[in-house]
Amino acid sequence: MALEAIIFHGTGGNPEVAWYPWLAKRLTARGYTVEVPHYPTLNAEPIDTFLPKVLEAHTFTPETVLVGHSGGAALLLAILERVPAAKAFLVAGYCTPPNTSDEPVLRPSYDWDAIRANVQDPYFINSLKDPYGCDAAQGRAMFERVGGTQIVRNDGHFGDYNQVYDEFPLLDSLIP
Structure with missing residues (x-):
């Protein structure tokens, strides 16, 4: 079985910020083939036109590990x-608008049954307080719909322009 992982950066981010390069190196050292794509139109382009491009650009298998931030x-x-996917790690994730900003990456509603069927043990890692509203309540909303594991920390947004977060040992330890 080939080990594959895809790490998706957050809004306005790129593959070289925060803990993404560090995690990619850690996973590569363990035998993973890792992609950290750059999507400058993430959360600027409507999800209905953006998603098909993402699905076409990558190979997704039941063994793929997916990591997404914000x-x-x-x-x-x-x-x-x-x-x-084999595993999914949603870091500072959200399923409803977390603040007053436009959120074209969100759907009006989700097929939670399909999500639950497609990933057996998702992880929702959020902070008690997040400067963008991607907080523990958002993680709880996803956890209640899908199950899995919710982890609540007090680590802000887990990396941002004003928050250095170059390593993420907790996330590294969760990925098999």
Whole structure:
């Protein structure tokens, strides 16, 4: 079985910020083939036109490990409605508007049954307080609909322009 992982950055991010390069190196050292794509239109382009491009650009198998941060975690919900994954890690994720900003990455509603069927043990990692509203209540809303594991920390947004978060040992330890 080939080990594959895809790490999706957050809104306005890129593959070189926060803990993404560190995690990619850690997973590669363990034998994973890792993709950390750059999607500059994430959460700027409507999900209905953005999602098909993402699905076409990657190979998703039932063995793929998916990691998404912030807007990338919201993207994972739409992906998981359509494709299976071995594991999914939604970091600072959200399923409803977390603040007053426009959120084109969100769907008006989700097929929670399909998401539940496509990933057996999702992880929702959120903070008690998040500067963008991607907090523990958002993680709880997803957990209650899908199950899995919810982890609540007090680590802000887990990396941002004003928050250095170059390593993420907790996330690394959760990925098999």
